[in-house]
Amino acid sequence: xxxxxxxxxxxxxxxxxxxxxxxxxxxxxxxxxxxxxxxxxxxxxxxxxxxxxxxxxxxxxxxxxxxxxxxxxxxxxxxxxxxxxxxxxxxxxxxxxxxxxxxxxxxxxxxxxxxxxxxxxxxxxxxxxxxxxxxxxxxxxxxxxxxxxxxxxxxxxxxxxxxxxxxxxxxxxxxxxxxxxxxxxxxxxxxxxxxxxxxxxxxxxxxxxxxxxxxxxxxxxxxxxxxxxxxxxxxxxxxxxxxxxxxxxxxxxxxxxxxxxxxxxxxxxxxxxxxxxxxxxxxxxxxxxxxxxxxxxxxxxxxxxxxxxxxxxxxxxxxxxxxxxxxxxxxxxxxxxxxxxxxxxxxxxxxxxxxxxxxxxxxxxxxxxxxxxxxxxxxxxxxxxxxxxxxxxxxxxxxxxxxxxxxxxxxxxxxxxxxxxxxxxxxxxxxxxxxxxxxxxxxxxxxxxxxxxxxxxxxxxxxxxxxxxxxxxxxxxxxxxxxxxxxxxxxxxxxxxxxxxxxxxxxxxxxxxxxxxxxxxxxxxxxxxxxxxxxxxxxxxxxxxxxxxxxxxxxxxxxxxxxxxxxxxxxxxxxxxxxxxxxxxxxxxxxxxxxxxxxxxxxxxxxxxxxxxxxxxxxxxxxxxxxxxxxxxxxxxxxxxxxxxxxxxxxxxxxxxxxxxxx
Amino acid sequence: xxxxxxxxxxxxxxxxxxxxxxxxxxxxxxxxxxxxxxxxxxxxxxxxxxxxxxxxxxxxxxxxxxxxxxxxxxxxxxxxxxxxxxxxxxxxxxxxxxxxxxxxxxxxxxxxxxxxxxxxxxxxxxxxxxxxxxxxxxxxxxxxxxxxxxxxxxxxxxxxxxxxxxxxxxxxxxxxxxxxxxxxxxxxxxxxxxxxxxxxxxxxxxxxxxxxxxxxxxxxxxxxxxxxxxxxxxxxxxxxxxxxxxxxxxxxxxxxxxxxxxxxxxxxxxxxxxxxxxxxxxxxxxxxxxxxxxxxxxxxxxxxxxxxxxxxxxxxxxxxxxxxxxxxxxx
Numbered sequence: 001x002x003x004x005x006x007x008x009x010x011x012x013x014x015x016x017x018x019x020x021x022x023x024x025x026x027x028x029x030x031x032x033x034x035x036x037x038x039x040x041x042x043x044x045x046x047x048x049x050x051x052x053x054x055x056x057x058x059x060x061x062x063x064x065x066x067x068x069x070x071x072x073x074x075x076x077x078x079x080x081x082x083x084x085x086x087x088x089x090x091x092x093x094x095x096x097x098x099x100x101x102x103x104x105x106x107x108x109x110x111x112x113x114x115x116x117x118x119x120x121x122x123x124x125x126x127x128x129x130x131x132x133x134x135x136x137x138x139x140x141x142x143x144x145x146x147x148x149x150x151x152x153x154x155x156x157x158x159x160x161x162x163x164x165x166x167x168x169x170x171x172x173x174x175x176x177x178x179x180x181x182x183x184x185x186x187x188x189x190x191x192x193x194x195x196x197x198x199x200x201x202x203x204x205x206x207x208x209x210x211x212x213x214x215x216x217x218x219x220x221x222x223x224x225x226x227x228x229x230x231x232x233x234x235x236x237x238x239x240x241x242x243x244x245x246x247x248x249x250x251x252x253x254x255x256x257x258x259x260x261x262x263x264x265x266x267x268x269x270x271x272x273x274x275x276x277x278x279x280x281x282x283x284x285x286x287x288x289x290x291x292x293x294x295x296x297x298x299x300x301x302x303x304x305x306x307x308x309x310x311x312x313x314x315x316x317x318x319x320x321x322x323x324x325x326x327x328x329x330x331x332x333x334x335x336x337x338x339x340x341x342x343x344x345x346x347x348x349x350x351x352x353x354x355x356x357x358x359x360x361x362x363x364x365x366x367x368x369x370x371x372x373x374x375x376x377x378x379x380x381x382x383x384x385x386x387x388x389x390x391x392x393x394x395x396x397x398x399x400x401x402x403x404x405x406x407x408x409x410x411x412x413x414x415x416x417x418x419x420x421x422x423x424x425x426x427x428x429x430x431x432x433x434x435x436x437x438x439x440x441x442x443x444x445x446x447x448x449x450x451x452x453x454x455x456x457x458x459x460x461x462x463x464x465x466x467x468x469x470x471x472x473x474x475x476x477x478x479x480x481x482x483x484x485x486x487x488x489x490x491x492x493x494x495x496x497x498x499x500x501x502x503x504x505x506x507x508x509x510x511x512x513x514x515x516x517x518x519x520x521x522x523x524x525x526x527x528x529x530x531x532x533x534x535x536x537x538x539x540x541x542x543x544x545x546x547x548x549x550x551x552x553x554x555x556x557x558x559x560x561x562x563x564x565x566x567x568x569x570x571x572x573x574x575x576x577x578x579x580x581x582x583x584x585x586x587x588x589x590x591x592x593x594x595x596x597x598x599x600x601x602x603x604x605x606x607x608x609x610x611x612x613x614x615x616x617x618x619x620x621x622x623x624x625x626x627x628x629x630x631x632x633x634x635x636x637x638x639x640x641x642x643x644x645x646x647x648x649x650x651x652x653x654x655x656x657x658x659x660x661x662x663x
Numbered sequence: 664x665x666x667x668x669x670x671x672x673x674x675x676x677x678x679x680x681x682x683x684x685x686x687x688x689x690x691x692x693x694x695x696x697x698x699x700x701x702x703x704x705x706x707x708x709x710x711x712x713x714x715x716x717x718x719x720x721x722x723x724x725x726x727x728x729x730x731x732x733x734x735x736x737x738x739x740x741x742x743x744x745x746x747x748x749x750x751x752x753x754x755x756x757x758x759x760x761x762x763x764x765x766x767x768x769x770x771x772x773x774x775x776x777x778x779x780x781x782x783x784x785x786x787x788x789x790x791x792x793x794x795x796x797x798x799x800x801x802x803x804x805x806x807x808x809x810x811x812x813x814x815x816x817x818x819x820x821x822x823x824x825x826x827x828x829x830x831x832x833x834x835x836x837x838x839x840x841x842x843x844x845x846x847x848x849x850x851x852x853x854x855x856x857x858x859x860x861x862x863x864x865x866x867x868x869x870x871x872x873x874x875x876x877x878x879x880x881x882x883x884x885x886x887x888x889x890x891x892x893x894x895x896x897x898x899x900x901x902x903x904x905x906x907x908x909x910x911x912x913x914x915x916x917x918x919x920x921x922x923x924x925x926x927x928x929x930x931x932x933x934x935x936x937x938x939x940x941x942x943x944x945x946x947x948x949x950x951x952x953x954x955x956x957x958x959x960x961x962x963x964x965x966x967x968x969x970x971x972x973x974x975x976x977x978x979x980x981x982x983x984x985x986x987x988x989x990x991x992x993x994x
Contacts, residue, residue, distance in 0.1 A: 595931065597861035599905035601942045604875035613874060638906035638942040639861035640931030649933070 008133040009041040011058065011067040012125065015049035015074035017104055022047075024108035026118045030073065033122050037129045041065050050080050058084065058098075059091035069132045070098040073125050076105050094137035096586065096646065101128040123659050130658030131651045138586035138645050143625045145231030145546075145580055146334035147171065149573050152223055152520075155183020156559055157551025157566040158339035159205050164570035165337075166214035170577060173331055174209060175237055176219045180287035181206055183341055187270070187365060189372040189379075191559055192419040193449035199286060199374070206288040219289060224328065226519050227609070229626040230546030231334045231582055241324035242293035248319035251290030255280050258314035260307055266298045268376065272366045275376025280311050284374055294320075335546045335573035338520055338530060339566065340513070342552035345399030345406065345505040353395060353503055354468040358481055359384040361468060361501040364394075364413070364420060371423045381427045381500075389430050389500035393483045394421055395465045396436040400506030408527055410506030411556040414440045417504045418449055421458045424502075433459045433496055435485055443558070461496070462489045468501050507556040520547050521608060529555045540569040544608075545582070548572050587629035587646045593619050595641035602633035602642060668724035668845070670695075671703035671715075672754075673744055675737040676764040676814065677730030681755035682706045684831035685727075691838050698845055699724070703744075712740070715747055723748040725844050727827070727837075731757040731764045731975065732815045736808035745821040750844065752856075754837075756830035756925045758817040759855070760935075761975020763830070765814040768974050769966055772812045816975045826855040830925035830972060833911055857910035859930050865909045866916055868894045877948040881961025884920055895921040896943075899961070901968055906932070906939035925972050934978045936969035 012034040016022035027045040035043035042061045046054050049072055061067055070093070072084045077100045085095035103121045111117035147170055151162045154176030162174045174181070185191075186206075188198035209215055218237060225236040256278055264276035270283040279299035282292050300307035301322060312320045344365055347355035355361045360383045362370070373379035383389055394417045400410040414436065421432045439460070441450045454460070463485040472478045473495065480497035487494045509528035510516070517524050522542040523531040530553050533541035540548050550566040551557060557565065576582070589610075596619040603611045603620060610626030611633060613619075622633070622642070634644045643649075674682060688695060702723060703710045726748035732738055745751050756762040767775055780788050798805045817823050827836050840856050843849055850856070863869050872894035882899045889895075895902035895916070903924030904916070915922050928935035947958050962968055970977055 595860060595929070597864040597905065597909070598869060599861060599863040600872055600874050601876075601905055601946065604877070605945050618869070632945070636942045636945045638932075638938045639929045640938065641861075641929070643931075649931070653933075 008039040008069055009065065009067050010037075010039045010069040010071055010129055010132060011061045011065065012037075012040050012043040012129065013049055013054075013058065013070075013072045013074075014043075014045045014103070014121075014125075015054070015072065016045065016047045017049075017075060017108075018047070021074070021104050021108045024111060024114055024117050025103060025121050026114060029118060030121050030125065034071075034073075034125055034129070037126060039069070039133055040129060041067060049074050050083050055083065055087035055090075058087045062088070062091035062093050068093065068097060069129075069135065071101060071125065071128045071132055072098065073101040073103045073121065073128070076102045096138040097132070097135050099128050099132040099135065101125055123662060126661060127655040127659035131655040134648065134651045134654060135646070140583045140586055141624065142581045142583055143229075143231055145577055145582055146233075146332055147577050148173065148331070148333040149335045149337065149570075149577065150175065150223075150233070150235055150331065150333040151337045151339060152516075153183070153339035153341055153551070153553070154178075154181030154209075154217075154219065155339060155341045155551060155562075156185045156202065156205075157341070157553075157557075157562040157569075158183070158337070159202075159209055160563045160566035161337045161339055161550045161570045161573075162209055162215055163205065163212065164567055165573060166212045168570075168574050170214065170574065172212075172215045173235075173237075173333065174215055174217050175221050175223055176217075177222050178283070179220045179242065179291075179293050180283045180289070181209060181217070181219060182286075182288065184365075185559060186284065186286075187272075187372070188368050189375075190419060190423060192415045193443075193445040195419070195422070203286040203288075206286065210288050210290075217289065218329070220293065221329075223519065226336070226521070228332075229608075229610075229623065230544070231576070232625070233333050233336060233546065235331050235333060235336070237329045237331065239327050239329060241326055242291070243296070243299075243320065243322055243324050244291055244293050245319045245321050245324075246289060246291050248317045249291040249315075250317065251282060251287075251292060253282065253292065254314045254316070255292060255311035255320070256282070258310040260300055260310055266295070271369050271376045272363070274366055274369055294322075334577050335548065336520060337548045337550050337566075337569045337573055338516070338522070338542075338553055339550040339569075340510055340516055340553040342507040342556065343510050345410075345508050347398050347503045347505055349405055350398060350402075352467050353398065353465070353501065354470075354481070355503060358468065358470060358501070360389075360481060360499060361503065364416060364502055364504050367420055367424070367502050371420070371427055379427070381424060383500055387499065388428055389424075389498070390428075391431040391433070391480075391498040392421075392424050392428070392500045392502060393433045393435060393465075393468075393481070393496060393498040394502045394504060395468075395483075396434065396504045397464070398503040398505045399508070401437065406506055406508060406527065408506075408556070409440065411440070412558045413504040413506060415443070415446055415449070415558065417502075418453050418458075420502060420504075421453055422456065425456060425458060430499070431459065433461055433483070433498065435461050435463060435465045435483065437462070437464050443560075461485060461487050461494070463487045463494075472497075507552055510553065513553070520544065522547055522549075525555075529553065540565055540572055546573075546576060584625060585629065587644065588624045588627040589622055589629065589631065589634050589642050589644045590624070591620055591622055591642050593617060593621070595639065596620055597639055597641070599638060602637055605632050605636050607632065667698060667700040669702045669722060670699040671723050671726040671744060671748065672701070672706070673703065673726065673728045673740060674706060675728065675730030675740065675758070675817075676733045677755065677757050677762070679706065680831040681729035681757075684755070684829075684834060684837060687831075687834045688838060689834070691834065694838075695841055699841075712743070715743060718747050720746050721749050725750040725752060727752050727754040728817055729753075729755040729758050731761050732811075732817060732820045733764060733767075734808040734810055738811070738820055739808075741817060741821045750824045750849075751817075751821065752825045752827055752840065753817040753823045754827050755832055756828060756927065756972040759826045759828050760927045760973045761814055761816045762972050765816070765973075765975035766967060766971070768814055768977075768980065772810065776810075813980065814975055819975065824852050825849070826927075828855055828857050828908060828926040829911060830923075833914070835912075836910065855908065855927070855930065857908050857926060860909055861929060862904035862907045862909040862911070862913060862916075862922055862926070866894075866904055866913045868892060868916060871897060873897055876946050878943070878946055878958055879948045880958055883961075889919050891919045901943065901962060903935075903939055903969070903971075905942060906935050923971050924969075927973060927976075934976065935973040936966075936977060939969050940965075 014030045031043045031045040081100045088098040089095040151174045162172045166172045221239045224238040228234045259278045267273040268275040268277040296302035369375040399405045465485045467484045477497045483496045521544045525531045548569040550569040551562040598618045610623045726744045900921045902921035904922040907924045908926040
């Protein structure tokens with residue numbers, strides 16, 4: 001659109017933004033200055049350019065003055081670039097002939113000297129008018145979106161996300177690393193603050209997942225590779241051998257009874273190694289899928305090849321398959337929800353609490369199993385030495401809010417410590433001491449639960465426990481674990497002897513979070529949890545389109561928050577899929593294949609794996625749908641053969657030359 | 664018989680290699696001599712400046728000018744030959760990009776003089792004599808051309824029509840240019856008369872380059888035995904090939920040496936050194952600062968490596984000495 005004469009006719013608009021800009025920048029003189037710049041046909045200042053009359057101004061001028069370039073000096077492109085491009089397009093001009101100059105965040109808000117700020121705006125708009133003349137008409141391309149969703153992780157967040165998506169009629173693949181779904185929640189006895197039985201509310205959802213016609217559930221499986229891009233991901237899933245045919249096994253457990261090991265002999269991971277299991281086992285009675293599996297590390301057959309295999313004989317369904325091997329499934333999905341959860345802090349990293357040294361120091365997760373009637377002790381709180389505790393100390397903030405370990409508050413520990421205090425007291429009638437730094441109980445019914453605990457006679461001592469020791473200084477301390485703490489409310493140092501210590505360990509990113517991050521092309525924040533696109537306005541999106549976050553993999557969360565976030569992630573995925581296509585911003589990089597020498601320099605640099613090497617043409621090619629327009633390859637291409645729409649050399653250099661013209 | 668087109672050859676700040684490359688045409692030089700009339704070629708034939716001044720403006724069909732521009736005299740000759748020639752061709756890396764002489768742009772004029780006439784270990788100059796533009800000895804006056812602050816490529820001084828790259832250009836490029844001139848089939852003004860694709864395209868080792876080079880160390884060619892078949896970058900030798908225009912037939916690679924970049928960048932690149940720097944430095948394997956420094960120690964002379972021929976064309980033009988906020992020894 002050049003009016004046939006090839007001349008650039010720029011319409012220039014400077015926005016007052018009320019007083020946001022006009023308060024610091026002399027907008028009238030900016031408009032006057034712009035009118036004198038080469039190619040500027042119309043120059044105006046207006047109170048609110050983003051208002052309807054402001055936008056209409058652009059359209060009217062395009063029609064009346066035959067404008068073919070638009071420069072708007074206003075706020076950040078993040079806010080209103082789309083607004084003014086759309087206004088430009090409405091008047092029949094290609095929207096990419098419109099360029100926004102940020103004179104609010106870059107000038108008026110950061111300066112106080114009116115003359116200097118105005119002079120800076122002169123430079124910025126000169127640069128914009130210099131670059132916009134080189135703009136080209138660009139088109140947004142559409143790419144179809146596949147309707148399937150992959151959910152990674154089968155904890156409560158993954159379960160909720162999978163069920164929500166599946167209920168909408170979309171196909172879901174749910175991949176879980178462990179033999180069963182359920183995650184950490186399946187290990188809990190009760191949930192705070194209502195004290196509902198965790199299994200009672202979780203296991204129906206687990207069964208629903210298994211039974212849902214739209215959900216393909218792959219447990220004991222891991223995502224091995226992810227390729228592709230939003231709407232069209234190609235995912236490879238590794239399915240580890242469990243040596244039992246999942247379709248045949250009904251979980252009758254006959255084989256477990258029949259196993260050559262008459263007694264459970266091996267440490268049970270699900271029960272936090274507090275109990276024993278056999279080489280053929282099921283994690284817990286409501287495990288989903290309800291299928292046994294064989295641990296080749298402990299199974300006599302795998303270790304010696306000399307087992308009579310009574311398990312096979314006991315199975316009426318011929319479910320055993322000792323020749324099973326690792327296999328891979330390839331799936332295509334349109335969206336991915338990452339719900340890989342968290343890892344509890346390892347208290348061995350804080351040796352002052354004696355974990356691993358004193359047998360009667362427990363982690364909170366271990367105590368969850370002890371109080372659980374399906375746990376290793378059948379719900380009896382019995383210590384490793386066989387005694388029932390008469391006094392219990394619960395240490396808050398273990399690993400959390402500490403410069404030596406993790407700086408963040410793990411958010412859930414205060415509440416679960418209250419819950420455990422209640423449960424221990426209920427089970428044992430022991431004296432229970434909570435050692436806390438600050439009591440953090442925001443949430444519906446949470447503060448009320450704290451008050452309830454105060455009334456139940458649980459002791460609260462405000463102070464950070466300095467040490468757990470067995471060095472008795474008085475006869476009462478003999479045979480006890482002594483908790484040394486400065487009681488900051490009472491104002492003196494106390495020694496409190498207890499039988500059992502519970503460490504309220506914090507939440508950390510999974511050990512393999514960095515690898516997972518790379519695989520899904522997402523980022524981590526500084527503490528290692530996956531990074532959302534925006535902390536407030538895009539909390540379940542990631543920087544990679546089509547990849548969403550749910551649950552504690554994004555940061556410490558309790559069950560209600562995880563479930564809410566899982567629902568949000570599911571909604572985002574469904575919004576993407578239901579639309580059926582995505583529009584790509586045209587600021588992608590492109591290679592002129594005539595010019596590319598095939599040196600491959602660009603290929604490993606692309607953070608979105610959008611560049612590949614074509615073995616036939618021996619040149620690099622960019623997948624436009626994958627390209628995010630970051631410009632890394634453009635800068636690095638040693639022969640200048642990769643260009644980027646809206647950031648071509650001529651556009652950038654003319655911008656630089658103009659911004660420096662008065663320097 | 665119509666008059667033969669007139670051709671001139673001239674040299675400025677250069678080593679003479681470009682002149683050699685004309686002779687390297689071998690028997691093809693006969694074709695050139697047969698078809699053109701050489702009116703000016705100081706290195707081979709006896710002409711004076713006044714002979715050129717006497718020629719009508721635009722009477723030379725094509726002038727091949729090699730060498731960079733450092734002195735006042737070279738500037739004058741460039742302007743003179745521009746005026747007399749229909750087509751002015753920057754011939755060879757120095758006229759094209761500044762070449763080796765432009766490496767002096769790392770130092771101020773004063774530092775260059777100081778080194779050449781004082782600090783250089785092989786110089787004895789107790790009186791501290793420096794060359795003067797004018798020297799009077801009684802009635803006699805001796806003059807020397809002024810030595811400019813900076814070394815420039817030819818087109819930074821006069822308008823240039825075409826470029827023939829190389830240190831020195833290959834006979835094939837010269838022959839192709841002469842044939843194009845004689846046939847009148849010339850590309851648009853400003854074209855570099857060589858393929859506009861990087862050297863890797865024609866490199867015999869291209870297929871051996873791994874996708875991710877991931878430099879763990881850099882070596883210089885004298886430090887190790889060079890595998891004659893494997894990509895130089897894959898062996899940790901800095902090769903300018905990815906950032907350098909092809910058309911030489913990968914001469915250095917065929918001689919088992921890495922490309923040093925004499926053909927300059929492609930038409931799409933302003934600053935060859937900056938381009939190869941951003942490319943190579945993006946592929947350094949270690950990601951921590953100490954590790955990166957360790958790898959980069961393998962390139963002790965980055966300017967001489969990445970800007971061996973292109974420093975006059977660098978976006979950062981030259982070194983100036985600043986004293987009390989002002990440039991020392993301004994132009």
